Amino acid sequence: MKTTEQTHILSYGKLALVLVLLLMLTGMTVAVSYVHMGFWNVPVALTIASLKASLVLLFFMHLKYEGPVIRYSFLSTVFFLAIMIGFTFWDVAFR
């Protein structure tokens, strides 16, 4: 098994770019909260939040540069969470 770690240091430029994107998305979250889209209010807000979380995970937490074990491990947690939330709708949606 691999026991040596490869280090990967991101440039300041790239980190700053991610920061700017995050701030822009935060601004977008605030902006869309003033627009009433009915059913789409929640999906839009969640999509923006997911984009922000993805940027943090990929660049600040280096998921983009990790091996498949870490990637699949992370994806399995997302999958698990989706099932936990999704399966409660077998109850809530059919009451």
Add this chain to the structure above:
Amino acid sequence: MVIMSSDLQDGIMTETQSFFETPSPRGLTGVKAWLLTHDHKRLGLMYMWAILFWFVVAMILGLLMRTELMSQGRTIMGPEVYNSMFTLHGVIMIFLFAIPAIPAIFGNFFLPIQLGTDDVFFPRLNLFSWYLFMFGGLFAIFSLFFGGGFPDTGWTFYVPFSVSTKGNVSLTVTAAFILGMSSMLTGLNFVTTFHRMRHKDMALMQIPLFTWSLYATAWVQILATPVISITFVLVMMERFLAIGLFEPDKGGDPLLYQHLFWMYSHPAVYIMILPGMGVISEIIPVFSRKSIFGYKAIVISSMAIAIAGSLVWAHHMYTSGMSDVSVFVFSLLTFIVAVPSAVKVFSWVSTMYKGSIQMSPPLFLSLCFIYLFTVGGLTGLVLGAAGTDIHVHDTHFVVAHFHFVMLGGTGFAFFAALHYWWPKMFGVMYRFRPAYIGAVSAALGFVFHFVPMLILGLQGMPRRYYDYLPRYETGNFLAGFGAYLLVAGVLVMFVNLLLSLRNPRTAPSNPWGGTTLEWSIPSPPPMENFIEPPVIKGFPYDFSEIVARSQQDGR
């Protein structure tokens, strides 16, 4: 008492000092060498003493409850004390025994060795997990003597009662929260060790089944435990801030609590049973002198149980008023979980078929496991089927089913693991006769205890009731009698093991004729486990060498 005598050990005991004489980090002495240790083996033993203490405490609480129920009316305690007793018995047994017992003790001790490495990936985090475990236990004790008195909700902490009761629920759920952290960190350590520390020559299909079961369990620990932690925080918020998450008046949903609670607590029963199944998968082939039947099927079934077991939580809620669609879906999914569990049972039995079976206390306890776990699994189907569940919901039948799986399963696997690995952990061999007497007494006591409870449940006796109708008295008396026999048997086993510690450390490195890596190193192991680089076998359960050596010796 050494059944395989010295002919099966790998050479003469080496002169290497064991981990008992070599502190890690080096230079620490006395109690510091234990309290600040990074050594996975010392931490395993530290967990062991703490967990044995809690197990005995909770077992005595259970015995007192059963004594109370042996006759109608008040016998030895009042109803409030009885409510606290079953709450404490449940909380301690679940959070301080069944969940940590096998992973924290035997997982810590043997996972790195079975993977051919010197320690877990995060040794300091491992020590921190132990401290969290101890703090969680201390909080549980504090909750008894501070605030509004003993918690009386049962281990499930169902709302609205857990929010409104005067009992000290807040501190108890805090204790469970801290214990959850400990469990998650242990899981994280095991998953990382499995991937990053495994010997470079060990491919996935060369890993021992105990380690595979710990790996599957660790994922459930990592993924499901945060759900219960959040749920306990919500209970605290309800108690202190009354935000109304579970109150329909304030737009909340009372079933939300049950969903959240069982999202963790059902997978938690697989956290409890999977490592036990791993133990049995180690013991059965060794004492059958035969390669395990269906190695790959057992590996796949471990992962399948971990995954499918996480999808069935609402089968605890058939009578709660949730939707019929949900009842149907979760009932169907529950039946799917029975498949991988059965794969394991068939594999163990097939392993013994035409094997050269050598009886020993670990094997005897493993056979008890197979029998009791199978009854537990089959009674689980009665509860998994939505129709029959309605009749036995919240009765003694449920309690008996749960104990067949958790005590008959996890408990007996734990006893088997103690007897199997004791010579390796301490370098001493115990006496067989008291071990057999204790095991037989515990198994018989178990049957006397829980079979009457299955029948009482079918007759309609509810769980958690302080008193009952005259027609339930015989069953309850028998169950109480069984409880005494069970506790006596368990104590005989424990005392026998403890007395063996007075013996000189003369246990051979491989007393049973095992093939996994822990049997290739001295008993007790040296600090960094391997004196020479471990030799990884093509298949971890290849007994050809052991059998050939036995035949050479004319056995």
